[in-house]
Amino acid sequence: MIEAKVEKKLGNFHLNATLSDEHFICLTGKNGSGKTTLLNLIGGTMIPDAGYITLNSRKITNLPLERRQVSIITPDSCIPHLEVDKHLIWAAKFKHLGVEDDYVTEVKTGLGINFGGKVRKLSLGMRERVALASSLISKPELMLVDEALSNIDNHTDFISAFKDLAAKARIDVIFTTQYGEDSSQADHHYRLESGKSTRLF
Numbered sequence: 001m002i003e004a005k006v007e008k009k010l011g012n013f014h015l016n017a018t019l020s021d022e023h024f025i026c027l028t029g030k031n032g033s034g035k036t037t038l039l040n041l042i043g044g045t046m047i048p049d050a051g052y053i054t055l056n057s058r059k060i061t062n063l064p065l066e067r068r069q070v071s072i073i074t075p076d077s078c079i080p081h082l083e084v085d086k087h088l089i090w091a092a093k094f095k096h097l098g099v100e101d102d103y104v105t106e107v108k109t110g111l112g113i114n115f116g117g118k119v120r121k122l123s124l125g126m127r128e129r130v131a132l133a134s135s136l137i138s139k140p141e142l143m144l145v146d147e148a149l150s151n152i153d154n155h156t157d158f159i160s161a162f163k164d165l166a167a168k169a170r171i172d173v174i175f176t177t178q179y180g181e182d183s184s185q186a187d188h189h190y191r192l193e194s195g196k197s198t199r200l201f
Helices: 033-041 082-094 101-110 123-139 155-168 180-185
Strands: 001-009 013-020 026-029 048-053 071-075 142-146 172-177 188-193 194-198
Touching: 001 033, 013 026, 013 033, 013 123, 013 188, 026 033, 026 123, 026 155, 026 180, 033 071, 033 142, 033 188, 048 155, 071 123, 082 101, 101 123, 101 155, 155 172, 155 180, 172 180
Parallel strands: 013 194, 026 172, 026 188, 071 142, 142 172
Antiparallel strands: 001 013, 001 048, 188 194
16 A cells, blocks of 8 residues: 655646555656656655655655665666576565565566567567566565556556556556556556646546
């Protein structure tokens, strides 16, 4: 369960957003509406000017990123020199988590990772699959996915499979998109306009 009531001023832009939900949450809005800023505040790469953020009843407003149990995935969230299989487990190893081979296989199968090689040689969509799989295997409490789903082939089927894997692992997800139709598989949908949030369902 993520609860956020935050304000942040960046130049002439003022974010004043509220979010309170769990499971698979879609955040839509045009470029410049504040989607990335809100994720950065929840993830800990920015600190709000006012307000609070809690994750599963734990206050994380001012905690550093490494203590939040939150992962942030963008289209650039990859380590280019790693081989795919090593990339999939690097975050879990970094957190000193045990890695179960069966679970890695389940995630690879679910997200359509049937390829190998150096990550830098992959297409953008393939790199995004690897980044999302790596995060799932590291088992954070919350995944923040910033525009990292739209470049993936079989888009609708992929979102469904990703949602199922996150639910099974009890990981909440907030994903941003400019496309309102992507909200059709979400449990909850928020829209940001000029820094203001509206809960649609």
